[in-house]
């Protein structure tokens with residue numbers, strides 16, 4: 441055991457104002473109203489959470505180094521004797537009391553303030569031997585440390601069940617932090633919980649810039665840049681959970697292992713069959729690209745350019761109606777699948793036939809291109825709306841990011857008008873392909889590290905699916921990488 445400088449009462453000021461301080465990450469389990477403890481103990485028994493805590497705080501990328509955990513004196517005392525000091529980590533205990541002593545020798549230091557602890561860890565020998573610093577509670581310590589500038593990530597086990605607590609922490613400052621990843625909920629000992637990591641994207645608490653009317657263009661993207669650029673400081677097990685990695689891994693797999701095929705456009709593809717991407721975060725980055733629908737030369741010569749025939753929107757709202765061109769009034773004609781989906785979600789949410797189909801075989805010959813994303817099934821459980829979409833043919837470079845974003849948005853919109861929370865988006869792909877001409881730009885994209893997804897806000901006044909206008913959507917914290925050019929294969 442070592443007692444470090446700054447253990448004097450009220451020593452919460454730097455002894456050396458110019459000394460560097462370590463940044464840190466917080467690990468905590470909290471209820472919805474930010475309860476973390478009861479009667480000096482944890483108010484729940486969640487072995488999976490203890491394992492998560494151990495994995496996050498103990499793992500290092502450099503096996504010669506270890507991590508430090510900073511905790512308040514009461515949290516130290518709440519750890520069962522046989523488990524403290526927490527093994528494999530440097531235990532830093534905060535106390536203002538000169539009389540507090542710890543009868544253990546190794547792996548424990550005592551500090552009189554958070555600042556002195558962070559200065560100590562930034563100085564030799566700890567600056568070299570300690571890889572990451574985690575602040576692990578309890579309430580008093582986190583009231584000071586949770587949203588403070590030195591905190592660059594918060595790993596919170598979100599306890600969704602009601603649990604009685606007497607120790608609380610402040611709410612997260614959402615103007616500075618954005619979600620990085622959130623696990624699916626689990627239930628253990630009747631407690632429902634999930635793991636979520638938030639990362640700091642801004643150093644100040646100034647209101648984050650937001651976007652209305654859709655994604656940013658190059659000209660205004662400067663105004664939404666994050667202050668914080670890199671997130672690779674996160675523990676690897678968390679960094680790699682960002683959902684964009686699912687997309688990037690599939691692209692990499694197709695480029696490395698896909699079968700070479702000729703295709704309709706004559707471009708040539710590398711392709712794989714039967715892929716499933718699964719996501720619970722909805723908004724994916726748009727990769728800075730735009731998709732322009734193209735009229736194809738398949739004999740529809742009398743059609744005006746831009747008239748694609750009875751494609752997606754027509755089938756969703758007027759399935760079965762006779763197609764008379766893009767200017768005709770189809771009011772009341774055919775079957776309105778979208779309204780039917782909404783009606784079922786509201787009035788018969790357990791229905792197993794909540795389906796939106798763009799695949800109408802008798803109309804295929806009238807379409808410029810038969811639907812690629814052709815079939816979506818909606819599913820309601822625990823107040824959440826999920827959507828599984830089947831896509832027969834998927835252009836991984838240009839199409840898929842756009843398709844994911846648009847179905848995610850559709851699911852959010854339908855959930856919004858049905859007073860549900862968006863759940864999961866499951867994307868099932870038949871032929872997933874990379875055009876030969878996209879291999880190089882996608883290799884560039886594979887070098888770019890993911891950033892937190894933006895947050896979508898929908899105008900709460902709008903509850904009718906037909907009433908939305910672009911200004912009803914606000915995208916908060918959208919900070920894309922630079923645009924990567926890819927040519928559309930037509």
Ligand SMILES: NC(=O)c1ccc[n+]([C@@H]2O[C@H](COP(=O)([O-])OP(=O)(O)OC[C@H]3O[C@@H](n4cnc5c(N)ncnc54)[C@H](OP(=O)(O)O)[C@@H]3O)[C@@H](O)[C@H]2O)c1
Nearest residue numbers: 469477480481482512513514515535536577578579580581
């Ligand atoms: N859910 C979770 O993830 C989680 C995590 C940790 C703890 N907990 C729970 O939280 C409860 C304990 O929290 P708590 O708020 O009562 O106590 P705490 O924050 O663990 O410890 C408070 C004590 O730490 C010292 N301290 C705090 N801030 C300090 C500072 N800036 N400088 C120097 N010393 C400082 C003081 O010790 P002295 O009085 O000795 O000066 C203070 O009395 C328990 O129920 C525990 O089980 C929950």
